[in-house]
Each structure stands twice: as C-alpha cells, then as structure tokens.
Amino acid sequence: MSNQAAWLSSEHGQLEVKEAAYSKPGPGEVLIKNHVVAINPIDAKIQEHGVLVKTYPFILGFEVAGEIEEVGEGVTRFEKGERVCGLAIALRTQNLAHAGFQLHTCAIQFAVARIPTSVSYAQAAVLPIGLATAASGLFEPQYLGLPPPGPTPSANAEKRAILIWGGSSVVGSCAIQMAAATGLIVFTTASAKNHEYVRGLGAAYVFDYSNPNIVKEILAAVVGAGVELVGAYDVISEDDTTEKCAEVVHHFGGGVLLATRLGNRPEGVMLGDVRRSVVRPPSPTATEMPVWIAIWADFLEQGLEDGRLKAKPDPIVIKGGLDMCQEGLDLYRKGVSAAKIVVEIEE
Ligand SMILES: NC(=O)c1ccc[n+]([C@@H]2O[C@H](COP(=O)([O-])OP(=O)(O)OC[C@H]3O[C@@H](n4cnc5c(N)ncnc54)[C@H](OP(=O)(O)O)[C@@H]3O)[C@@H](O)[C@H]2O)c1
Structure with missing residues (x-):
C-alpha cells in the first residue's frame, strides 16, 4: 500500500505533498483512510513560529475523518469499513504515523468514534480536538x-x-x-x-x-x-x-x-x-482514560446519533486533496467565526 502526506519540511516552510510511509496500526490502534482532515490553530502556530515540533520534516494535522482501513492487535471496538472521526496525536508521540495531513493516519482506538450516516465526514472532522x-x-x-x-x-x-x-x-x-x-x-x-x-x-x-x-x-x-x-x-x-x-x-x-x-x-x-x-493537549493516559471512554464511546458516538451532540460549528470545506492543506492554513490565518476549515481528500 502507498501513502502520501503534506510535509512541513522545515521551520516556517510551506507544506509540500510527497510520498510517506504506509504504517500498519500498532496494538490498540486503527488505521484510518482519511476522507477529510481539519485545520486547527495549532497547525498555523507551528508553521508560523516553529514551536512544539522536535524534528523536521514533520506532518501537521490533528484531526481526521474517514473509514477504518485496518485494525491493530487487541482492537475490539472497530471493524474495517466503519465511518469514524479521530484525533491524530503525532505532536504527543512525535510518530509521523499518528499525523493527520496524510492519506492514512494511525489513531489510538480510544480517540476514535463512529459517526452516523446522517453526519458527513466534513461535519464530523470539526469535533475531535474541540x-x-x-x-x-x-x-x-x-x-x-x-x-x-x-x-x-x-x-x-x-x-x-x-x-x-x-x-x-x-x-x-x-x-x-x-x-x-x-x-x-x-x-x-x-x-x-x-x-x-x-x-x-x-x-x-x-x-x-x-x-x-x-x-x-x-x-x-x-x-x-x-x-x-x-x-x-x-x-x-x-x-x-x-x-x-x-x-x-x-x-x-x-x-x-x-x-x-x-x-x-x-x-x-x-x-x-x-x-x-x-488544559494540556488531550491524550488518553491512564488517569484520563475514564473520561475518554465516556466521551468518545458514549457522548460523541451516541450523542451524534440521539441528538445530544451537534456536529458544530459548520465546516468550511476546501476540495482538492492534500495539496489544499496549505491553502486551508492560509485561509485560517485570515480568521474564522463559528466555523472550522476542513480539507476534503476524497468524497
Ligand atoms: N489546550 C489545548 O490542547 C488546545 C486544543 C485546541 C485549541 N487550543 C487553543 O484554544 C484556542 C481556541 O481554539 P479554537 O479552535 O476553538 O478557535 P477558533 O474556533 O479558531 O476561534 C475563533 C473564534 O474565537 C472567537 N473569539 C475571538 N476572540 C474572542 C474574544 N476576545 N472573546 C470571545 N470570543 C472570541 C470568535 O468569536 P466570534 O466569531 O463570535 O467573534 C471565533 O468564533 C486557540 O488558541 C487554540 O490554539 C488549545
């Protein structure tokens, strides 16, 4: 299998789409085939100020929505083909398999939730980090x-x-x-x-x-x-x-x-x-786990289904694949109001 990513090759560099490793999901992880990736303030800040990233080249992107492509050892919550959204935690792990701006992202199962068919990938991608x-x-x-x-x-x-x-x-x-x-x-x-x-x-x-x-x-x-x-x-x-x-x-x-x-x-x-x-960048450690299970498996997944949770704010969708991630960042810098910019990789 092949993979591509929008790479940040150096501090303050522009994103550039190139080949990237296709990583198998580790134990407790799923591999998501991304349909949509979302743009966050932290992506813009890292590119602008060269903060938080330890080594370059790096891949930005901290939330995704797509379908489960593979499940790792010990994963019981998900099956191949399910529609999900999830958190991409590469900043915490500094492991590029966990980054968002690529065709495939490995995500830990407790930071992934199924999305109902009434919710589009673009709508779901606004939720994980928020x-x-x-x-x-x-x-x-x-x-x-x-x-x-x-x-x-x-x-x-x-x-x-x-x-x-x-x-x-x-x-x-x-x-x-x-x-x-x-x-x-x-x-x-x-x-x-x-x-x-x-x-x-x-x-x-x-x-x-x-x-x-x-x-x-x-x-x-x-x-x-x-x-x-x-x-x-x-x-x-x-x-x-x-x-x-x-x-x-x-x-x-x-x-x-x-x-x-x-x-x-x-x-x-x-x-x-x-x-x-x-509040520290969220990542499920042992003490945080009870909250994560309540939020991801219950509130996000069931809440979207039964109406307790709305996928808000609305997405501003940029079509055109990974090449448009840089445009997404540039647009974010102009300011957003009750909206999140997302880049569609595949419909
Ligand atoms: N600790 C963490 O792990 C973590 C995680 C995610 C985000 N963050 C940080 O949290 C902040 C918010 O992120 P976000 O993605 O939610 O931001 P965002 O949606 O991009 O923020 C834009 C919104 O901020 C509102 N706003 C701007 N200035 C305001 C003010 N003075 N008072 C009240 N509202 C104001 C605007 O409201 P109006 O349009 O109504 O004017 C606009 O809707 C960012 O600094 C981000 O880096 C931290």
Missing part, C-alpha cells in the same frame, strides 16, 4: 472534575453554572454542548452575530465580548439567576479575556479558571484565590 479539549477541562480530575454527561442531565446540576468565554469558537462550541448536557447552566460570550448560534448549542446566557461593561453584566446575570458558579473556561486565553474571567470568578469567592493556552499569563494563583490552570 471535544477532547473541552472534555479534559470540564471532566478530568486535575481540572474541573465535573461528572461527564450521562444519557440525561444530572439532577444536582440545575443550580450550578459555568462561564465559557469564547462560545462560538470550536472548543467553546463543544464545551457549551457538554456542559449543558451535564445540566450546568451555561453563561458564554460571542460576537452579536453568533448569539443565536450559541443559544442553539445550549447556552442560557450570552454576552457580546465587545461590550465594555461585560464583566458587570455577567456578574449581575449570575446573581440574578441565583446559581453557583463552578468556574470559568477561557477558551480564547488572551490577556484581557483571562483578566475578565478571573474578575468574574473572583467575585464569587475564588475558584477555578481554565484556559486553552498559556498566553502571557503563567499558571497558578491570580487575583485573590482564583487558580488558573491550562
């Missing part, structure tokens, strides 16, 4: 440690609330849906044009982040709703978003502020007793 990052922050014990969503909302959660700053982003869209599915009341921020969008995902209160009085308004709404704020998830993690989230959390007597990235703020205590933790 869902995994949101789930880590909300449910893993080292972060908020909330109970993962079950088939019905948790009975105790109805007076508990969370602030998700950046609800129309990909990670924010997933965080809203998962938090709402656990019964939490979701307060979020988005630009005005995306308020209906985030409400449709389950947010109860939405604030325009360009409003200079936004912190006051969020505080008043939390008090008015008579809810307990369990924490804030700062998906955007710019200096000002972090400060505003910290102010809200601090007002209620300290608590937890999660961020998707470090930015200029160190982790640790800030503003009184508000503790800021940065």
Whole structure:
C-alpha cells in the first residue's frame, strides 16, 4: 500500500505533498483512510513560529475523518469499513504515523468514534480536538472534575453554572454542548452575530465580548439567576479575556479558571484565590482514560446519533486533496467565526 502526506519540511516552510510511509496500526490502534482532515490553530502556530515540533520534516494535522482501513492487535471496538472521526496525536508521540495531513493516519482506538450516516465526514472532522479539549477541562480530575454527561442531565446540576468565554469558537462550541448536557447552566460570550448560534448549542446566557461593561453584566446575570458558579473556561486565553474571567470568578469567592493556552499569563494563583490552570493537549493516559471512554464511546458516538451532540460549528470545506492543506492554513490565518476549515481528500 502507498501513502502520501503534506510535509512541513522545515521551520516556517510551506507544506509540500510527497510520498510517506504506509504504517500498519500498532496494538490498540486503527488505521484510518482519511476522507477529510481539519485545520486547527495549532497547525498555523507551528508553521508560523516553529514551536512544539522536535524534528523536521514533520506532518501537521490533528484531526481526521474517514473509514477504518485496518485494525491493530487487541482492537475490539472497530471493524474495517466503519465511518469514524479521530484525533491524530503525532505532536504527543512525535510518530509521523499518528499525523493527520496524510492519506492514512494511525489513531489510538480510544480517540476514535463512529459517526452516523446522517453526519458527513466534513461535519464530523470539526469535533475531535474541540471535544477532547473541552472534555479534559470540564471532566478530568486535575481540572474541573465535573461528572461527564450521562444519557440525561444530572439532577444536582440545575443550580450550578459555568462561564465559557469564547462560545462560538470550536472548543467553546463543544464545551457549551457538554456542559449543558451535564445540566450546568451555561453563561458564554460571542460576537452579536453568533448569539443565536450559541443559544442553539445550549447556552442560557450570552454576552457580546465587545461590550465594555461585560464583566458587570455577567456578574449581575449570575446573581440574578441565583446559581453557583463552578468556574470559568477561557477558551480564547488572551490577556484581557483571562483578566475578565478571573474578575468574574473572583467575585464569587475564588475558584477555578481554565484556559486553552498559556498566553502571557503563567499558571497558578491570580487575583485573590482564583487558580488558573491550562488544559494540556488531550491524550488518553491512564488517569484520563475514564473520561475518554465516556466521551468518545458514549457522548460523541451516541450523542451524534440521539441528538445530544451537534456536529458544530459548520465546516468550511476546501476540495482538492492534500495539496489544499496549505491553502486551508492560509485561509485560517485570515480568521474564522463559528466555523472550522476542513480539507476534503476524497468524497
Ligand atoms: N489546550 C489545548 O490542547 C488546545 C486544543 C485546541 C485549541 N487550543 C487553543 O484554544 C484556542 C481556541 O481554539 P479554537 O479552535 O476553538 O478557535 P477558533 O474556533 O479558531 O476561534 C475563533 C473564534 O474565537 C472567537 N473569539 C475571538 N476572540 C474572542 C474574544 N476576545 N472573546 C470571545 N470570543 C472570541 C470568535 O468569536 P466570534 O466569531 O463570535 O467573534 C471565533 O468564533 C486557540 O488558541 C487554540 O490554539 C488549545
């Protein structure tokens, strides 16, 4: 069998499509024949700043959707031919077989989920990183440690609330849906044009982040709703978003502020007793495994089927195969709003 990849041959280089090794899936892995690969902020940052990659040439791409081509030893969850989406973890393993921007990707079975026929590959490819990052922050014990969503909302959660700053982003869209599915009341921020969008995902209160009085308004709404704020998830993690989230959390007597990235703020205590933790790139280790099984085998797979999870935001599809990955990155750099760019490799 042959394989091709969009290679990043050096720091700051342009992607170039060339032959790549065809790797068999290892134990506990599946080999996915990719139909669609998605473009993420991290791909753009690595190409621009030369960060995180230890050796070149490297292959970017951290989420894919396609069909199972082969299953490795010990895999019982999947069979050849099934339609799936999955996380490509080459950054964690530095093993190019695990990279996304290629025709075939090896993925660990617990970071792969079947997709129903009602969901296209392009729609499914928007989910893996957003869902995994949101789930880590909300449910893993080292972060908020909330109970993962079950088939019905948790009975105790109805007076508990969370602030998700950046609800129309990909990670924010997933965080809203998962938090709402656990019964939490979701307060979020988005630009005005995306308020209906985030409400449709389950947010109860939405604030325009360009409003200079936004912190006051969020505080008043939390008090008015008579809810307990369990924490804030700062998906955007710019200096000002972090400060505003910290102010809200601090007002209620300290608590937890999660961020998707470090930015200029160190982790640790800030503003009184508000503790800021940065959610690490998701990868299923032993302690994280219970959350991963709940999310990938239950929430993603069954949630798409029974409507608890929507494949959102919508994809912007670029057709034309691996050659278009560079165009996808260039387009991402121009900015996206409640959308994810995906590249179609095969219909
Ligand atoms: N820790 C990890 O493992 C991990 C994993 C994935 C992503 N990340 C990081 O998390 C961040 C988000 O990633 P993503 O893929 O979800 O981003 P994205 O979808 O590309 O972000 C675009 C969205 O951000 C919103 N936005 C921009 N500035 C905002 C602000 N000041 N306040 C509120 N919303 C704002 C925009 O909202 P409007 O269109 O409504 O204006 C837009 O919809 C990135 O920095 C990424 O690198 C980290």
